[in-house]
Amino acid sequence: MNELIHDADTIEAAACADLYAAGADVPGTSAQTIGGATVLIAPSIPVSHFNRVIGLGVDQAATEADLDAIEAAFRASGVNSWWVHRSPLAQPAALEEWLRQRRYALPPRRAWAKLVRDPVPAAPAPTALAVRAATPADAQAIGVIACSAYDMPAALAPWFASLAGRSGWQLFVACDGPAPVATGALFVRDGIGWLGIGATLADCRGRGAQSALLAARIDAARAAGCRLIVTETGEPVGDEANPSLANIRRAGFVQVCSRLNYAAPQD
Structure with missing residues (x-):
């Protein structure tokens, strides 16, 4: 199980670092390595999903100096709100206490589910939408869909559009007639596929687009020779519905851990 948890964080970090490399023209955007962790910084998107730390204490024991350096990197970039993900594998045990001493706290969305599946065929996911691999002509629509869904400035659409045709990535779209209305990405490295x-x-929404896109990407990961397929999503808060998690589980993914989200103190 520990190996699966490690692989799930490693491929997510690699995919996000490559995504940020693709966004090099977006002011201030960077993916840094501090203390063996991947530090994602995006000042133009002031939300924690795009400003966070993956893998701290996983490949090497974290230190308090690492936490100081991480904070300094965010502050220097003008980012005041970020998360530090704490994996169940993170060392040392004192890391949690160090975070609390620095006034990090669990937000309402306190954990993400990390999920994996073997590369067996995807179950059918019926939808009236037409699902297919994206073409270069879809790049602009993909950027618009991503920015709209994630409530990001439209000016950032070229960042996500740039993934169409980028090495290591396969993008898919679900279309209503000729027009793409949903998208999903597959990133492959070292025999592991990440869906995001x-x-x-x-x-x-509610027309089966994401279930069908999950199935398409699972099959693409199989075709690419992946030994493992990985994804993640936020765990529900209270009794809220969580369509994303339900879709992922129906697609045959099994949760390997809950990864805690520690939010930086707000000064």
């Missing part, structure tokens, strides 16, 4: 950037236009 699942986004659907608001007025087209």
